[in-house]
Amino acid sequence: MEFIMLKFNKKKGLILLLFLFLGLALVQRITRKEISPRRTDAPLVIKVFALGKVQPTGYVRSITYPMIYQHSRILKLHVTENDVVQKGSPLFTVEDSNEAFFNMESSRAQLRQQISELKSSEAKMMSSRILRDYHKDLSKRYNFLARTGAATSQQAEEQLKLFKVNEQEYISNSELVKANRAALTAIGWQYRTNKFKSVISTVRAQNNVKIFKIYSRAGESNQNGKHVMDIGDNESMGILAEVHRIDIKNIKLNQAASITVNGLPGIKWTGKVIRISSQVSQQSINSDDSAATVANRIFEVLIKLSPTSSSEAQKYNYMEVNVLFGK
Numbered sequence: 001m002e003f004i005m006l007k008f009n010k011k012k013g014l015i016l017l018l019f020l021f022l023g024l025a026l027v028q029r030i031t032r033k034e035i036s037p038r039r040t041d042a043p044l045v046i047k048v049f050a051l052g053k054v055q056p057t058g059y060v061r062s063i064t065y066p067m068i069y070q071h072s073r074i075l076k077l078h079v080t081e082n083d084v085v086q087k088g089s090p091l092f093t094v095e096d097s098n099e100a101f102f103n104m105e106s107s108r109a110q111l112r113q114q115i116s117e118l119k120s121s122e123a124k125m126m127s128s129r130i131l132r133d134y135h136k137d138l139s140k141r142y143n144f145l146a147r148t149g150a151a152t153s154q155q156a157e158e159q160l161k162l163f164k165v166n167e168q169e170y171i172s173n174s175e176l177v178k179a180n181r182a183a184l185t186a187i188g189w190q191y192r193t194n195k196f197k198s199v200i201s202t203v204r205a206q207n208n209v210k211i212f213k214i215y216s217r218a219g220e221s222n223q224n225g226k227h228v229m230d231i232g233d234n235e236s237m238g239i240l241a242e243v244h245r246i247d248i249k250n251i252k253l254n255q256a257a258s259i260t261v262n263g264l265p266g267i268k269w270t271g272k273v274i275r276i277s278s279q280v281s282q283q284s285i286n287s288d289d290s291a292a293t294v295a296n297r298i299f300e301v302l303i304k305l306s307p308t309s310s311s312e313a314q315k316y317n318y319m320e321v322n323v324l325f326g327k
Contacts, residue, residue: 048247048250048251049323050242050243050244050301050322051283051285052239053319055317056236056238058236060231060232062227062230063091063230064227064228072095074092074095074217075092077091077214078092081214082210082317084209084211090204092216094203100198103197106194111184114183118177118184121173121176122177124173125170125174125176128169131169132166132169132170135162135165135167136163138159139156139159209234210233212232213317213318238271238274239323240302245297251276251299253275254273254274255326256270256272257325257326258326259303259305259309261319267316269309269312270306271309273301274302275301277299280298280299282297283296283298
C-alpha cells in the first residue's frame with residue numbers, strides 16, 4: 001500500500017512539474033511578443049537635412065568691366081542693390097566715357113570730311129576720264145586725217161600730246177580716288193571702334209533684371225578680375241541646397257522641401273526639388289554647429305519655391321537657410 005501511494009505521489013509531482021514548465025514557456029512567449037517591435041509593411045520615412053541659400057531658379061550673372069576698359073575706374077553707379085531695372089537701363093559708367101565720346105565725335109567729323117574728299121576726287125576722275133576719252137578720239141581722227149593728207153603730221157602729234165596729258169590726269173585722279181577710299185575705310189573702322197567704346201562705356205541691362213549684389217563703388221578700378229555686380233532673373237526664386245553625398249540617394253525630383261531660418265521664426269517656406277547636380281563639390285555654406293566640417297563633399301540640389309514663398313524670398317537673396325526634405 002505504501003508503495004502504491006509513493007508511486008502516486010511521484011506521478012502527481014511529475015504532472016505538477018510539467019504544468020509549471022508549460023506555464024513558464026507561455027509567459028515567456030507572451031512577454032517576447034509584447035516587447036518585440038510590431039511588424040509593418042509601411043516604408044521607413046527618411047528625412048534629410050541640409051543647408052542652403054536663397055537665389056533665383058533662373059540665371060545669376062556677374063557683370064565685369066568691358067574688356068577695353070580693364071584699367072578704368074567706375075565713374076558712376078546707376079543702380080543700388082535690390083533695384084529691379086528694365087531692359088536697356090544703365091547699370092554703371094566707366095571713367096573713360098567722356099574721352100570715348102569725344103573720340104567718337106572727332107572720328108565722326110573726320111569721316112564726314114573724308115566722304116566729301118572722296119566725292120570730290122571721284123568727280124575729278126570722271127571729268128578727267130571724259131576729257132581723256134575726248135582727246136583720245138580726237139587724236140585718232142587727226143592721225144587718220146594726217147595719213148590721208150587732210151591734216152598735217154604736226155597737228156596729229158599735238159592731238160596725241162593732249163591725249164597723253166589728259167590720260168595722265170585721269171590716272172592721277174584714279175589713284176587719288178583709291179587713296180581716298182582706303183582712307184575712308186580706315187576712318188570708318190576708327191569711327192565704329194570709338195562709337196563702340198562710347199556705347200559700352202555705359203553698361204546697360206540686356207533684360208529686365210534685379211540687382212542682387214554690388215561689389216564695386218564709384219572711383220574703384222577693376223583689380224584682379226573683380227566683379228562690379230551680380231544681376232539676375234528674380235521672377236522665380238528658389239533655394240540652392242548642399243546635400244551631403246551620403247544623403248543624396250534619398251533626394252528625388254519633385255520631392256517636397258520645407259525651409260526655415262535660424263533666428264527668423266516667421267520664415268517658413270515650401271518648395272520642391274527641380275534639379276539635382278550629378279557632380280560632387282566642396283561644401284561652401286558653413287554650419288553654426290562647431291562639429292560640422294568645412295571639408296564635407298556635397299551635391300547641389302535646386303529647389304523651386306511656391307509662388308507665395310518665392311515672392312517673400314525676393315527680399316532675402318543669398319541668405320543662408322535650413323532645408324528639410326520630406327518623403
